Amino acid sequence: MTADANKETLGFQTEAKQLLHLMIHSLYSSKEIFLRELISNASDAIDKLRFAALSDESLLEGQGDYQVQVDVDKEAKTITISDNGVGMNREEVVEHLGTIAKSGTAAFLESLTGDQQKDSQLIGQFGVGFYSAFIVADRVEVHTRKAGSSADQGVVWESHGESEFSVEPREKVSRGTSITLFLKEDSEEFADDFRVRSVIKKYSDHIAVPVMMLKPTPPPAAEEEESDEDVVDVPEYEAVNEATALWTRSRTEVSDEEYEEFYKHISHDFEAPRSWSHNKVEGKFEYTSLLYIPQKAPFDMWNRDMARGLKLYVQRTFIMDEAEQFLPLYLRFVKGVVDSNDLPLNVSREILQQESSVDAMRSALTKRVLDMLGKLAKKEGDEYGQFWSEFGQVLKEGPAEDFANKEKIARLLRFSSTHTDAEAQDQSLEDYVSRMQEGQEKIFYVVAENFNTAKNSPHLEVFRKKGIEVLLLSDRVDDWLMNHMQDFDGKSFQDVARGALELATDSEEDKAEQEKLQKEAEGLVERMAKVLEDKVAEVRATARLTDSPACLVVGDYDMGAQMKRIMEAAGQAVPESKPILEVNPGHPILEMLDGEQDEDRFADLAGIVFDQANLAEGGQLEDPAAYVAKLNKLLLALAGR
Numbered sequence: 001m002t003a004d005a006n007k008e009t010l011g012f013q014t015e016a017k018q019l020l021h022l023m024i025h026s027l028y029s030s031k032e033i034f035l036r037e038l039i040s041n042a043s044d045a046i047d048k049l050r051f052a053a054l055s056d057e058s059l060l061e062g063q064g065d066y067q068v069q070v071d072v073d074k075e076a077k078t079i080t081i082s083d084n085g086v087g088m089n090r091e092e093v094v095e096h097l098g099t100i101a102k103s104g105t106a107a108f109l110e111s112l113t114g115d116q117q118k119d120s121q122l123i124g125q126f127g128v129g130f131y132s133a134f135i136v137a138d139r140v141e142v143h144t145r146k147a148g149s150s151a152d153q154g155v156v157w158e159s160h161g162e163s164e165f166s167v168e169p170r171e172k173v174s175r176g177t178s179i180t181l182f183l184k185e186d187s188e189e190f191a192d193d194f195r196v197r198s199v200i201k202k203y204s205d206h207i208a209v210p211v212m213m214l215k216p217t218p219p220p221a222a223e224e225e226e227s228d229e230d231v232v233d234v235p236e237y238e239a240v241n242e243a244t245a246l247w248t249r250s251r252t253e254v255s256d257e258e259y260e261e262f263y264k265h266i267s268h269d270f271e272a273p274r275s276w277s278h279n280k281v282e283g284k285f286e287y288t289s290l291l292y293i294p295q296k297a298p299f300d301m302w303n304r305d306m307a308r309g310l311k312l313y314v315q316r317t318f319i320m321d322e323a324e325q326f327l328p329l330y331l332r333f334v335k336g337v338v339d340s341n342d343l344p345l346n347v348s349r350e351i352l353q354q355e356s357s358v359d360a361m362r363s364a365l366t367k368r369v370l371d372m373l374g375k376l377a378k379k380e381g382d383e384y385g386q387f388w389s390e391f392g393q394v395l396k397e398g399p400a401e402d403f404a405n406k407e408k409i410a411r412l413l414r415f416s417s418t419h420t421d422a423e424a425q426d427q428s429l430e431d432y433v434s435r436m437q438e439g440q441e442k443i444f445y446v447v448a449e450n451f452n453t454a455k456n457s458p459h460l461e462v463f464r465k466k467g468i469e470v471l472l473l474s475d476r477v478d479d480w481l482m483n484h485m486q487d488f489d490g491k492s493f494q495d496v497a498r499g500a501l502e503l504a505t506d507s508e509e510d511k512a513e514q515e516k517l518q519k520e521a522e523g524l525v526e527r528m529a530k531v532l533e534d535k536v537a538e539v540r541a542t543a544r545l546t547d548s549p550a551c552l553v554v555g556d557y558d559m560g561a562q563m564k565r566i567m568e569a570a571g572q573a574v575p576e577s578k579p580i581l582e583v584n585p586g587h588p589i590l591e592m593l594d595g596e597q598d599e600d601r602f603a604d605l606a607g608i609v610f611d612q613a614n615l616a617e618g619g620q621l622e623d624p625a626a627y628v629a630k631l632n633k634l635l636l637a638l639a640g641r
């Protein structure tokens with residue numbers, strides 16, 4: 001078979017094509033990032049080989065000095081990035097560079113808005129990777145051979161970045177990958193040695209492997225000009241970057257820019273991180289951690305398969321990405337590196353699950369992240385507010401997942417409340433407690449389907465009248481969260497839509513007034529309970545309402561209305577429980593009801609009052625048509641027809 005017969009031309013997958021197009025058009029203003037991406041890939045490939053060689057040294061083919069090499073050719077207008085990492089075989093080339101290597105690409109493309117500016121931020125988050133070569137090149141050639149295979153197993157991948165690419169065999173003596181970019185006219189600057197050095201310094205200083213470039217040749221000294229003709233010039237290379245793993249350096253030696261670039265390298269994020277924490281721990285267990293909080297939530301944060309976890313190193317050797325065991329799920333947005341001195345080099349995911357040192361590290365790292373967030377919350381300005389709007393909902397999963405740190409997490413939570421009546425979640429529990437009224441023993445909250453329903457809930461009327469603050473909860477996770485929050489600062493939490501309302505702030509007079517009200521309403525309450533017996537567990541008079549005729553309350557031990565709706569929507573069985581109808585006997589509608597002699601009309605009216613209480617809390621009517629019919633009948637009666 002000739003080499004040509006082995007050349008295959010293949011089409012990019014649709015998604016890859018879209019991605020390419022988008023990238024070239026949205027990233028032309030930050031062209032130089034292609035070099036960061038390609039060097040980052042080269043360094044990853046070296047990490048992978050270093051790890052594989054732990055169990056099979058033959059993969060090194062007798063050459064264990066790892067390095068990335070960058071060559072420029074001004075005349076040919078090319079730049080070549082070569083590594084002696086793990087390399088790829090033919091199938092891998094086709095799979096990784098032709099089809100979509102990344103999970104979630106389709107989801108990513110769906111999340112695009114069509115707005116150039118927003119989309120270019122999104123693509124940054126997504127990680128542009130190898131395809132970024134086409135921002136500066138109109139032709140890219142990849143020559144690669146997998147470590148451990150023979151020289152004739154080399155492959156060339158080539159593309160003009162449009163709709164096709166080709167692959168063909170070509171011998172490659174040294175293992176690894178070499179990527180040559182044929183630069184576009186407007187990107188010829190990347191064939192310039194000086195320019196390329198400065199970009200590498202800027203973006204790749206923290207990469208642990210040396211990035212080598214040809215030493216600039218000094219102009220020959222006069223006496224050397226006549227030197228011996230036999231001397232052959234061996235090109236000499238030098239490292240352009242610092243080439244020590246960033247986390248092994250001491251904090252004082254690392255600049256903010258370096259921390260930020262390192263974050264971009266490990267997270268594939270485009271934006272700088274919001275904050276970081278770098279620590280060396282010595283003692284029973286020895287490890288170094290460098291943890292980052294991103295600015296923006298990834299587009300797939302709610303996807304169960306989202307990449308999460310830390311990059312794990314053991315004694316500076318890369319072991320695995322996405323080591324999930326080092327942080328709990330509710331901190332899944334944290335990125336970073338952990339380098340352990342105690343774990344064995346051959347550690348696997350299974351072993352990680354059993355290692356007691358991993359548990360200890362996990363709890364220490366969790367505390368570190370929570371402390372880092374605590375610090376952020378204390379900072380001037382709106383840093384924490386921005387963090388909260390991106391990740392607050394995930395953090396709200398914390399109290400249910402992490403009992404030991406419940407108190408710490410509670411201090412980090414932020415809510416909307418009747419104090420501001422604004423939708424922004426910016427009130428802490430400490431703020432709430434500091435504003436509690438004298439004699440107030442509980443932290444009150446209401447849960448509803450959305451902010452407006454919560455804010456306008458009839459359950460709040462008496463609280464508003466008395467100036468008692470209530471937290472307004474409307475995130476999906478809120479009911480779940482509150483089920484796991486028993487108290488804060490010695491104050492228990494109370495759902496205002498649950499159980500009988502007793503306010504410790506009520507005066508003796510208030511209480512006497514309520515008793516009187518109950519007594520007077522006895523007859524009405526009994527009549528209503530009778531006609532509504534299928535729908536409610538109980539009817540009772542209440543002082544909690546001022547403007548509304550009635551509201552629904554759940555029993556102390558029944559499932560909250562919001563939780564019930566979520567479970568029903570998810571198709572789950574929900575335990576049968578009827579709500580309690582609380583009525584405001586002083587309301588004109590209830591007074592009218594009390595005076596109604598016609599039993600049919602009474603039943604219709606009572607039904608309407610019940611349905612409306614249900615609607616006011618965002619519930620769905622069991623029989624909306626019957627409600628409309630009853631209401632229309634009433635309207636016509638009012639109009640005297």
Ligand SMILES: Nc1ncnc2c1ncn2[C@@H]1O[C@H](COP(=O)(O)OP(=O)(O)OP(=O)(O)O)[C@@H](O)[C@H]1O
Pocket residue numbers: 037041042045083085086087088096097101102126127128129130131177268
């Ligand atoms: N120099 C290289 N050596 C070996 N394999 C490589 C090299 N460059 C890329 N690859 C392979 O191609 C895949 C796709 O690379 P690409 O840069 O597009 O995505 P990625 O590295 O997975 O993610 P990112 O967008 O974060 O860079 C890599 O996952 C890797 O398997």
